[in-house]
Amino acid sequence: MKQEGSLLGLASAVVGLVFAVSKLRQARKEKDKLRLANAVAGAAAVATEVAIAVRARRSKRR
Secondary structure, three states, X not given: OHHHHHHHHHHHHHXXXXXXXXXXXXXXXXXXXXXXXXXXXXXXXXXXXXXXXXXXXXXXXX
């Protein structure tokens, strides 16, 4: 069950990454610093999710 969870985490991270990049581009285009900060925070959350999912997959192999 945990392996499916880590795969789901990776899939949701990919979707989150696409969303974060889209929001980042939009914020830069509009030169909106608050939205830019929000997009960067979202990207950081996605990076954390990927790291957690990768760690779970690696620990499952051992």
